[in-house]
Amino acid sequence: MSYIEKDHDRYKEKILERSRNAKKDEGEEYAQLKGRKLGEYTLFAVLIPIAVFTLFTRELVAFFASATAMCAFAFGQGLVEYRFTKRKCHLILTIVAGASAIVGIASLLAVSLGWWEISHFFGLLR
Helix, strand or coil: CCCHHHHHHHHHHHHHHHHHHHCCCCCHHHHHHHHHHCCCHHHHHHHHHHHHCCCCHHCHHHHHHHHHHHHHHHHHHHHHHHHHHHCHHHHHHHHHEEEEHHHHHHHHHHHHCCCCCCHHHHHHCC
């Protein structure tokens, strides 16, 4: 065994020892990541039909609530991804989703408090 192979083996052992001492379970982290991804798909699989259904049944409060929840979720995810990757598409997603969430909250409040009539919204759709 050459000096380089011995040095490589020592380095590998140090890395493995650090990993064992870190008390991190990669299997658990992987399961949590997979669970989060499944949760994202499930969230949107439930919220999108609710948003569409409530829009067509003219239950505007429920529509704004579900759409705002989707936008807020997309904002949080986009913000984390942008901080990590610094990609412009994540920045654009974050800005659009954040602005949409703010507009959604304002619309939800306006409709709920009676400041904005549902008929005004559906007049815009004609």
